[in-house]
Amino acid sequence: MSTASVGELVSQPYKYGFVTDIETEKIAKGLSEDVVRLISAKKEEPAFLLDFRLRAYRQWLQMDEPDWAGLGYPAIDYQNIIYYAAPKQQDKKASLDEVDPKLLETFDKLGIPLSEQKRLSNVAVDAVFDSVSIATTYKEKLAEHGVIFCSISEAVKEHPELIEKYLGTVVPCNDNYFAALNSAVFSDGSFVFIPRGVECPMELSTYFRINSGDTGQFERTLIVAEERASVSYLEGCTAPMFDTNQLHAAVVELVALDDASIKYSTVQNWYAGDENGVGGIYNFVTKRGQCRGDRSRISWTQVETGSAITWKYPSCVLQGADSVGEFYSVALTNNRQQADTGTKMIHVGPRTRSTIVSKGISAGHSSNSYRGLVQIGPKAVGARNFSQCDSMLIGDQAAANTYPYIRSQQSDADIEHEASTCRISEDQLFYLQSRGIGFEQAVSMMVSGFCRDVFHQLPMEFAAEADKLLALKLEGSVG
Amino acid sequence: MIRPDAPVLLEIRDLHASVADQPILHGVNLTLRAGEIHAVMGRNGSGKSTLSKVLAGHPAYTVTGGSVRYRGEDLLALDPEQRARIGLFLGFQYPVEIPGVSNLEFLRVATNARRQEGGEEELDTFAFEDLVNEKLQVVQMDPAFLERSVNEGFSGGEKKRNEILQMALLEPVVAILDETDSGLDIDALRIVSGGVNHLAGPDNATLLITHYQRLLDAITPDYVHVMAHGRILRTGGKELALELEQRGYDWVDAEPAVLEAV
Numbered sequence: 001m002s003t004a005s006v007g008e009l010v011s012q013p014y015k016y017g018f019v020t021d022i023e024t025e026k027i028a029k030g031l032s033e034d035v036v037r038l039i040s041a042k043k044e045e046p047a048f049l050l051d052f053r054l055r056a057y058r059q060w061l062q063m064d065e066p067d068w069a070g071l072g073y074p075a076i077d078y079q080n081i082i083y084y085a086a087p088k089q090q091d092k093k094a095s096l097d098e099v100d101p102k103l104l105e106t107f108d109k110l111g112i113p114l115s116e117q118k119r120l121s122n123v124a125v126d127a128v129f130d131s132v133s134i135a136t137t138y139k140e141k142l143a144e145h146g147v148i149f150c151s152i153s154e155a156v157k158e159h160p161e162l163i164e165k166y167l168g169t170v171v172p173c174n175d176n177y178f179a180a181l182n183s184a185v186f187s188d189g190s191f192v193f194i195p196r197g198v199e200c201p202m203e204l205s206t207y208f209r210i211n212s213g214d215t216g217q218f219e220r221t222l223i224v225a226e227e228r229a230s231v232s233y234l235e236g237c238t239a240p241m242f243d244t245n246q247l248h249a250a251v252v253e254l255v256a257l258d259d260a261s262i263k264y265s266t267v268q269n270w271y272a273g274d275e276n277g278v279g280g281i282y283n284f285v286t287k288r289g290q291c292r293g294d295r296s297r298i299s300w301t302q303v304e305t306g307s308a309i310t311w312k313y314p315s316c317v318l319q320g321a322d323s324v325g326e327f328y329s330v331a332l333t334n335n336r337q338q339a340d341t342g343t344k345m346i347h348v349g350p351r352t353r354s355t356i357v358s359k360g361i362s363a364g365h366s367s368n369s370y371r372g373l374v375q376i377g378p379k380a381v382g383a384r385n386f387s388q389c390d391s392m393l394i395g396d397q398a399a400a401n402t403y404p405y406i407r408s409q410q411s412d413a414d415i416e417h418e419a420s421t422c423r424i425s426e427d428q429l430f431y432l433q434s435r436g437i438g439f440e441q442a443v444s445m446m447v448s449g450f451c452r453d454v455f456h457q458l459p460m461e462f463a464a465e466a467d468k469l470l471a472l473k474l475e476g477s478v479g
Numbered sequence: 480m481i482r483p484d485a486p487v488l489l490e491i492r493d494l495h496a497s498v499a500d501q502p503i504l505h506g507v508n509l510t511l512r513a514g515e516i517h518a519v520m521g522r523n524g525s526g527k528s529t530l531s532k533v534l535a536g537h538p539a540y541t542v543t544g545g546s547v548r549y550r551g552e553d554l555l556a557l558d559p560e561q562r563a564r565i566g567l568f569l570g571f572q573y574p575v576e577i578p579g580v581s582n583l584e585f586l587r588v589a590t591n592a593r594r595q596e597g598g599e600e601e602l603d604t605f606a607f608e609d610l611v612n613e614k615l616q617v618v619q620m621d622p623a624f625l626e627r628s629v630n631e632g633f634s635g636g637e638k639k640r641n642e643i644l645q646m647a648l649l650e651p652v653v654a655i656l657d658e659t660d661s662g663l664d665i666d667a668l669r670i671v672s673g674g675v676n677h678l679a680g681p682d683n684a685t686l687l688i689t690h691y692q693r694l695l696d697a698i699t700p701d702y703v704h705v706m707a708h709g710r711i712l713r714t715g716g717k718e719l720a721l722e723l724e725q726r727g728y729d730w731v732d733a734e735p736a737v738l739e740a741v
Contacts, residue, residue: 426538431575431629432585434535435645436563436592445588449579449628 016238016269020106020211024130026085029214031078033057036184039084043153043187048164056173056183063177069340070369070401071309073245073282081247083185085215086132103127103134106209124149126190126206130215133188138202147200147231148193152220155191162193166224170253170290170317178249178284178311182218186251189219194229194260203459208237210246210270210281217248217281225260227293232263232459237306241271243279245308250285258293258320263301265458266314267466270306275364277336280308287314288344291323291352299326300343301457303466308337313371315344318352318380325354328454332447332470333366333398342372342403347380347413356387359451362398363474369401374415376408384414391421392450394443394474422450444471480681481701485512488550488684489534489653495544496533503529505709506545511653511684518687518695520720521706522728527688528572530706531657535569536562549653563589564596566652570642570659577629582641585629586611590648614647617674636667643674654678655686660694672697692724705731 027038036057040050065076087103107114107127114127114135124138126149133151142149148159156163173183190206210217225231248270254262264287273280283306289298300314316325327343345354354374362368374385391400402419424446432442448455448467455463489511496504503526511517521527533540534547536559547554554562577585590610591601602610615622618640630638639659646654656675660668675698679685687698695703695717703719704711705728712731713719723731 425575427575428577430535430537430559431571431577432589433559434537434563434569434571435585435589435649436560436596437585437588438560438592439558441588445580445585446577449577449581452579 016271018109019213020102022087022100022102022211024085024087024212026082026212026215029080029082031081031083031185035083039185039187042084043156045156046160048160049156049167052168052173053184056180059174060177060180060184063174063180065177069311069371071311071338071340073309073338076247076282078181081216082212082214083216083218084187085130085212086187087129087134103129106211107207124202124204126151126204128188128190128206128208128219130209130211130217133190142201145198145201146195147198148191149204150191152186152189152191152222155222159191159193162224163191163222166222166253166255167220168253170255170288171251171286176286179251179286182220182249182251182286185216186218186220189221189250191221192223192231192233194225194231196226197228199229200231203232203234205234205236208235210238210248213242213244213246215246217246217250219250221250221252223253223262223264224255225257225262227257228259229257230261232265234265234267234459236267236269238269238271241274241279243274245273245279246281248281248283248285248307252285252287252314254289254298256289256291256293256296256298256323259295260293261297261299262289263299264289264314265301266303267469268302268304268306268310269469272306272335272337273308275335277308280337281306282309283307283312284309285312287312288317289315289325290317291320291325293323294320294349295322296320297324297326299328299457301328301454302330302341303454303458303469304329304331304339304341305469307339310337310339310341312341313343315346316354317346317348318354319348321349322351323349324352327354327356327358328457329358330361330451330454330466330470331359331368331370332361332474333363333368334474335364335366337364337366339367340369340371342370344373345375345385347374347376347383347385350379350381350383352380352383354385356385356389357453358387358389359454360389360391360400361394361447361450361470362391362400363394365397367399367401369403371403371405373405373407376410376413376415378409380410380413382412383410385416387417389417389419390450392447393421393423440471440474443474447471447474480514482512482514485514485681486550487512489554489686490548491534491545492547493545494530494533494542494547496529496540496542498529498540502543503709504533507706507709507711509704509711511686513684514681515702516679516685516687516698516700517702517704518689518700518720519704519706519711520689520723523690525706526709527706528657529709531569531655531686531688534655535559535567560592563649564592566593566650568646568649568651568654570639570646570654570656572658572661574630574638574642576631576633578631580629581625582627582629583611583625586625586645586648589645593649611648614644617647617677618643619670620644635662636664639663639667639671640674643671643678647674647678650678652683653686654683655688657688658690659687660689660691668693668697692720695720707731
């Protein structure tokens, strides 16, 4: 096979690898206290936020990059990264018509039309391009219900009291190395606020697009659901193909008060690097939800298919009595991808319950680990956890690991853990083939069957997409 | 039904095959014409199941010599899925379980793959449900089985009935049934053999691979072949099966072969 056709084959599955040629405003490479101040100044932030950033930065200087995850990658040079880049755009746009058409076109190509006529009918979208929010749809309609959905920069300006009240209260600025870095330099992200008693009338979604090759990506998302409020939120991510690695260190914080419910879904499809592991996103993300109120509920669903490296443990702190945490995950790795992902369920309040369903699929030469913690505190009387961690291996070069950690300080807690590993067997494939089903379709039927419990948790509009995405990712990985 | 002028559907000539470098088939010859039911009998290890796997294209088996023509076409050159689409069917001795894949969806995809090959239009979910409900009668299967994962948690008899259901949907030209009777109780055997008889017609051929006479009490073969050491050593009518039942397989080895192929 000629080099050209091999190249075509390999790049074919990743159809989001294009770069948009757009003028951006960037600051010089490197990180220092001055850079932190510069970012804050550019965003015209209030003093409390600059203070937050500086505290984070000073803490970060004292911290070491974590190395317990068993991921292998060359040392990241934090001075060789640009910490602020934004598409040049004079002022905040009053309407979408004024947004650079190139940006609208980019999101069109990604399947996220933003313009009035074409937008998704029941999903409000915040489009984030190189860590800067460029547009949010359906803002007015949501405002009628009292729902705030906007970029976090905008929220800082328009609702500073809410930001000051909640930012950093779930993931403190010194929580971990990458969270501290994010707290120091975050550029944008989404803010969602659902007031007391409101059920958000539509799906909310943020689409993160990395465009730039040498810029770090540091988004910050904050979602607050007040008493009896509920919301379903989805994030999608893609990036162009570069042969260098880009650092992505995001922080997501969720707060659920009494009887509130937040459902957070992710379809992560950052560029994963090529078949030799060249290029791809380093994805070091801290996501945590706090069930602060009684009977509150936070549910994470993630479909992780991209990134060269994934380091991500969406967690729930179950503080309120009878609160519920859920984690449903599909992580697929192929070629040289490495994923170390899982969750933490911290049971603090009485009768708190958590469910973990994790499905790892490893193909090619990839490595895929589930790492999870179930912790039951001394006051968590009658706490319950159920965990199920299944791994599927495709081919004989891939690795799957499961690291479940259980710590209980409650004698009557009920903790169940099930784990399984399977390999797609030649006989299963042959069985499907002998009924006229092609090899690749047979594999994708089995993979989506394996993931079904998780896909059922995704908002309907995205379940089919996720299925297709997995099939694409596996193209050519077998046989 | 033997008709000397009926078209040849499958023609196996001097077929040699091995698995993991171990030769198993040492020159099999066999011809199936439209309308015929053949039974291949033999001891464990005689090569019967290997023959069925080789015909269906299992990747673990390597053909080392000979040819197989399916309606004149070189069958061995085709992928397993292509063989199925043009009308070759293998009913498995041990149907595998495929957790997570819905039986209904599996049957629909398989049926449509076969239909598309024949230039028929794909059936949508509703049209397919009508068809599958009709075919369920052939094997007296409960529609509840459609909602489950492929063969998962099915009893031995339910798995075999599911095989015949697939056969009924795919309407094969050549059906190979590998030890379909193994593990069946009397009732299941009656249902399964009833299904096979119902599906056998003047335009297709059936190859039954079996150990025991009892299946042949329910399905009357036109020819009985005895396999040993990777070859067909003897061929006769249905009375040959009865003779085997009475005398066992030893005499086949002892007496020189009279007839090898039809």
